[in-house]
Amino acid sequence: MYTVEDIKQRLQDKGVSPSNYRIKILKYLLENKNHATVDKIYTDLKADMPTMSKTTVYNTLEIFIHNNIVQVITIEEGETRYDADTSTHGHFKCTVCGEVYDFDVTLPNIDTESLKDFEIEEKHIYYKGRCNKCK
Amino acid sequence: MYTVEDIKQRLQDKGVSPSNYRIKILKYLLENKNHATVDKIYTDLKADMPTMSKTTVYNTLEIFIHNNIVQVITIEEGETRYDADTSTHGHFKCTVCGEVYDFDVTLPNIDTESLKDFEIEEKHIYYKGRCNKCK
DNA sequence: GTATCTGCAAAACATTTGCAATTCT
DNA sequence: AGAATTGCAAATGTTTTGCAGATAC
Numbered sequence: 001m002y003t004v005e006d007i008k009q010r011l012q013d014k015g016v017s018p019s020n021y022r023i024k025i026l027k028y029l030l031e032n033k034n035h036a037t038v039d040k041i042y043t044d045l046k047a048d049m050p051t052m053s054k055t056t057v058y059n060t061l062e063i064f065i066h067n068n069i070v071q072v073i074t075i076e077e078g079e080t081r082y083d084a085d086t087s088t089h090g091h092f093k094c095t096v097c098g099e100v101y102d103f104d105v106t107l108p109n110i111d112t113e114s115l116k117d118f119e120i121e122e123k124h125i126y127y128k129g130r131c132n133k134c135k
Numbered sequence: 136m137y138t139v140e141d142i143k144q145r146l147q148d149k150g151v152s153p154s155n156y157r158i159k160i161l162k163y164l165l166e167n168k169n170h171a172t173v174d175k176i177y178t179d180l181k182a183d184m185p186t187m188s189k190t191t192v193y194n195t196l197e198i199f200i201h202n203n204i205v206q207v208i209t210i211e212e213g214e215t216r217y218d219a220d221t222s223t224h225g226h227f228k229c230t231v232c233g234e235v236y237d238f239d240v241t242l243p244n245i246d247t248e249s250l251k252d253f254e255i256e257e258k259h260i261y262y263k264g265r266c267n268k269c270k
Numbered sequence: 271g272t273a274t275c276t277g278c279a280a281a282a283c284a285t286t287t288g289c290a291a292t293t294c295t
Numbered sequence: 296a297g298a299a300t301t302g303c304a305a306a307t308g309t310t311t312t313g314c315a316g317a318t319a320c
């Protein structure tokens with residue numbers, strides 16, 4: 001879906017030099033909108049690139065986060081997920097199958113009294129329950 | 136603020152037998168709306184009860200969650216927080232001082248096609264940024 | 271005296287770190 | 296060569312687990 005050139009350009013636009021692993025990892029995240037964990041990325045890419053280490057996945061994601069190329073999705077402990085869509089949108093996690101779905105949401109303006117003079121940098125919203133397949 | 140009798144009643148109402156530690160831990164969470172981590176609860180209560188182990192804090196919270204006495208607040212990896220207010224409300228975490236603030240919010244029902252026929256059980260929303268003191 | 275509750279120590283994980291090895295220019 | 300990238304192995308920190316000991320009814 002994405003050419004290597006596309007990805008290279010994206011990385012360079014964000015000021016990140018496009019090494020092979022970085023290209024592969026970003027391509028993976030763009031093409032698999034599955035909110036993958038480090039372990040999933042590692043396992044899936046390992047098939048193609050047996051020499052890649054998990055540390056590289058961690059390092060790369062760290063750089064991506066720092067340069068706003070991916071966002072971190074925290075829904076529950078022990079599984080940090082990564083999303084190449086950095087816009088604010090909701091996530092639904094099915095407690096049965098574990099799948100995470102996106103949903104569009106317009107975040108409400110909050111009661112200004114309680115957070116008066118606060119500087120909001122990130123907004124996250126997630127729901128949990130059973131997806132249509134697991135009901 | 137809360138008498139031991141109050142807490143006992145609450146626990147029994149939820150079907151949990153009111154042992155001393157359970158009473159103390161729930162009392163702590165009700166009186167300190169600080170979204171404490173296990174470590175904070177442990178450290179703070181340890182002063183009064185030097186014999187209490189961290190395992191007991193984990194065990195107790197597990198029971199509380201299971202019986203809907205507290206809710207889990209997941210904002211970022213490596214620090215699970217607990218809240219004795221089980222209603223749906225927003226949390227703001229200051230990235231400078233680490234403090235977590237509550238805010239009132241009405242979370243939207245999902246209108247779109249995207250989550251058609253999904254069964255929503257929990258709604259969570261959190262913002263991150265700088266609080267009024269750390270701006 | 272039987273259930274439940276508690277606590278220690280070890281195990282299990284995800285993530286981070288230090289540093290050496292490799293690669294790229 | 297020099298700088299950036301990668302990888303191994305150890306360390307860290309949180310949470311879980313197994314089981315033994317203590318406590319409660």
